[in-house]
Amino acid sequence: MTPRNGIPIRVGVFGLLGSGNLGNDGSLEAILGYLRAEHPEAVVDALCGGPETVSARFGIPATRLNWYRGEYRTASRAGSIAAKGAGKLVDVFRTAAWVRRHDVVIVPGMGVLEATLPLRPWGFPYALFLLCASGRLFGTRVALVSVGAAAIRNRPTRVLVRWAARLATYRSYRDAQARDALRAMGVDTARDEVYPDLAFSLPAPPSPALPASPGRVCVGVMAFHGGNDDRARAEEIHRRYLDGTIRFVRALAEEGRTVRLLTGDAVDAPVVAAILDAVDSPLVTVAETSSLADLMKEMAAADSAVAIRYHNLICALKAGTPVLAVTYAAKSEALMEGMGLGAYCHPAREVDADRLLEQFRLLEKRSAELRQTLAERNEDAVRRLKHQFTALTAALFPTTDQPHRHTTPHAHAPVRQETP
Template identity: 75%
Template structure:
C-alpha cells in the first residue's frame, strides 16, 4: 500500500496518551507507524493526557487535552469546583481551535465509547463530544478508528457518547460487541466495519531460546472496581477480585510455580503490591514494564498468562503464549473468541480461585497445540488491521484539490 497524496495533510491524534496506560499508548504508536509508512508527508501532532511524555517518546508536538490540570481529580473544595467549571468553557474553545488547524483528526483505538471502567460524563466523554462537534462544525474529518464501545445506562454519559459517535466522519470498532452496543444506543452503524485491535499491527519481539526449565506464570492485575453502572458495589467487586486473585497466586506458589505480576496502568501498582504482600513468597515478583513492548517481552518468556487488562491479553496473544482471561467486559470475550480461546474466560466479578485453577490446568495441557495455532490467528489479525489502515486512507485522506479548498475556506 503506497500513498499517492502529494499535499501535506495536517493530522491530529486525540486521546489519553502519555497518561500511564500502556494500551492507550500502544494505539497511538500503531497509528503513528501507519502514518509514517503510508503518509510520511503528513504534519502530525496530538492533543492528549500527557503531552510531555508523548513528545519525548514519539517525537511529535503535543498539547494538553484539558486546560485544568486537576480535571481527573475529585473536586473537594469550592476553588476546585470553580476551576473545573471554568475549564469546561475554556476546553470548548481550545478544542475547537485545535481541530480547526487539522484536515483529519484520528482517535486511535482504546475504549473511548465505553464505560467498562468508572468515569464521569463531564470528563473524557465531554472532551470527545467537543472534538466530534468541532469537527462537524469546522469541516475537519474526525475518525474513531477501531474503538471500543459499550451500552451505557447513565443518561448524560449515554447522550454525550451517542452524539460523539453520530458526529464522527468515520467509525470502526474493535469487536462486534462494540458495534452492537452503539447500534443499541440509536446510532446507525450499517456502514461501520469491525477490525481487530490496532495493537495487532505492532512489531512482536523475537522469541527467546527454548529452555528445559519451566518458565514463570504471568498474572496481570488491575485496579478493577466494576463498571460505571456498578459504582454502588465498587468496593465489594474489588475485594472479591483481589481475594480471588490472591488465592489463585498462592495456589500457584504452593505448586512451586514462579509468578510475575503484570500491570497495564499506573493505577494497577497498588493492586500488585497488595498481592505481593498477601502471598509473601520469593516466587512472586512484579514486572517493571513501561510499555506494551516491555509487556510483550515479559509474556513471551512465560509458560502461561492469566490477565485482566485488555491490552495485557493482547500482548500475551500476540507473542503466542497460552492465555486465560479474567474478563471484566465483553471486549475481552470477543478477543479471546477471535483467538480460539473462548473457553478460557473467567469473570473478574466472580473470581472463583478453585475454578480458575482448574481452567488454568486445562489450558496448560493444551499449551503445545495453542503455541502452534496462535501464530496463524495473529497473522490473520495483523492482516485485518492492515485492511483497516487501507480503508482509513480511502475514507479520510483528501485529494490535493480538496485539501487546498479546505484551507482556503478557513
C-alpha cells in the same frame, strides 16, 4: 499522497494518551506506525492526557487535553469545583481551535465509546463530543479507529457518546459487539466495519534470547472496582477480586512456579504491592514495563498467562502465549472468542481461586494446540488490519489536489517516532 499545493496534510491524534495506560499508548504507536509508513509527509501532533510523555516517547508535539490540570481528580472544595467548571467552558474553545488547525483527527483505538470502568459524563465523553462537534463545524475529518463501545445506562454519558459517534467521519470497531452496542444506542452503523484491535499491527515480540524459567506464569493485575453500574459495591468487588488473585498466585508459588506480575496502568501499583505483601515468596516478582512491547516480551517468555486488562490479554495473544482471561466486560470475552480461546474466561466480579486454578490447568494441558491456533489467528488479524489501513487512507486522505482551506502555516515537524 501528494501534499495539496505543497502544504503537508495536518493530522491530529486525540485521546487519553501518555497518561499511564500502556494499552492506549500502544494504540497510538500503531497509528503512528501506519502514518509513518503510508503518509510520511503528514505533519502530526496530539491533544492528549499526558503531552510531556507523548512528546518524549513518540517525538511529536502534544497539547494537554484539558485546560484544568486537576480534571481527573475528585473536586470537593468550592474552588476546585469552580475551576473544573470553568475548565469545561475553556475546553470548548481550546478543542475547537486545535481541531480547526487540522485536516484529519484520529482517535486511535481505546474504549472511547464505552463505560465499562467508572466514568463521568463530563470527563472524557464530554471531551470526545467536543472533538467530533468541532470536526463537523470546521470540516475536519474525525476518525474513530478500531474503538471499543458498549451499552451505556447513564443517560447523559449515553447522549454524549451517541452524538460524538454520529458526528465522526469514519468509525470502525474492535469487535462486533461494539458495533452492535452503538447501533442499539441509535447510531447508524450500516457502513461501519469491524477490525482487530490496533495493537495486533505492532511487531510480534522476538523469541527470548535465553530460556525462561520452566513453568513461568505471567499474571496481569488491575485496580479493579467494577464499572459505572457497580459504584455501590465497588469495594466489595475489589476485595473479592484481590483476595481471589492472591490465593491464585500463592497456590502457584507453593507449587514451585515462577510468577511475574504485570500491570497495564500506573493505578495498578497498589494491587501489586498487596499481592507481594500477602505472598511472601522469591518466586513472585514484578516486571518493569513501560510499553506494550515490554509486556509482549514478558508474555513471550512465559509458558502461560492469566490477565484481566484488555491489552494485557492482547499482549499474551500476540505473543502466542496461552492465556486465561479474567473478564469484566464483553470486549474481553469477544477478544478471547475471536482468538480461539473463548472457553478460558473467568468473571472478574466473582473471582473464585479454586475454579480459576482448575481452568488454568485445563488451559495448560492444551498449550501446544492453543499456540498453533494463536499463530493462525494472529496472521489473520495482521491481514485484516492492513485492509483497515487501506480503507482509512481512502476515507481520510483524498488523492485529488484541492485548495487548502487554512491560511495560517502549521509549525509542527513531520511525524517521528522514537524507539521505546
